[in-house]
Amino acid sequence: MTELSRRLVETTDGLRLAVYEQGPADAETVVLVHGYPDNHSVWDGAAAALAARFHVVAYDVRGTGESEAPDSTAGYRLAQLSDDFRSVIDAVSPDAPVHVAAHDWGSIQTWESVTSPSLSSRISSYTSISGPDLGMATTWLRERGHARSSLRQLAHSWYVFAFQLPLLPEAMVRSGVLSRFVGGRPRPERDQVNGVELYRANFLGKLVRPEPRSTDVPVQVLAPRDDAYVTVPLQTEAPKAYASSLVTKAIDGGHWVVEKSPDLVADEIAAFIEGAGAR
Structure with missing residues (x-):
């Protein structure tokens, strides 16, 4: 397989996800997972x-692009999103583990x-960009010794709390306020509205009970220096106590570096996969 192809993969709760593939079919598999308010x-x-x-x-993560959306907030919980990932890799690489790179949400x-005992063995390496584990992040924010960094991150994250409110985020989307806040290319209104449920389904629970888990999967964190939403200290320091094989690197760029500097990001992912960090 050398040209882009599309297939539909069914999730454990009966939705269909749009999955896109390219590159040689017999090569190692790299799965790319997008964040909010994007699609693949x-x-x-x-x-x-x-x-x-x-x-x-x-x-396309559930609710975005050509993928179907659940009919409730509960359908966006992390456990279900992890099940979606399992469904995808079972379809595209049933007999071999995959490398993963992911951005934002x-x-x-x-x-x-990556921290799931039942799934981590299916993952050979993980590159994280601008999206910390919520349990690790909450624990880091509560720790003493870096109060200034924690306060700076909370200031960057004001929108997380705004997204918990009823109606307001949807009004921000439909008025165009959210698009102006996010910047960059236009995003479909559907993706923006549905993606708000990610915040509602997961953030408050993790704030009350963070319960971070550890992993032995080789992890690379790429932290854009000019990220307007996730600070470099949070990205690079929060996972230190939980990832036994961790490489962190600050890179040039803003939050959407995966789109603005794709060759830089691709080179960093490939180098990590091919280096000693990946198993």
């Missing part, structure tokens, strides 16, 4: 670069799989 296309540039060497898979949800 945010990875297009990096996916094309990686497809010269890898079997590259990207998919894609990264947050992928930590759930």
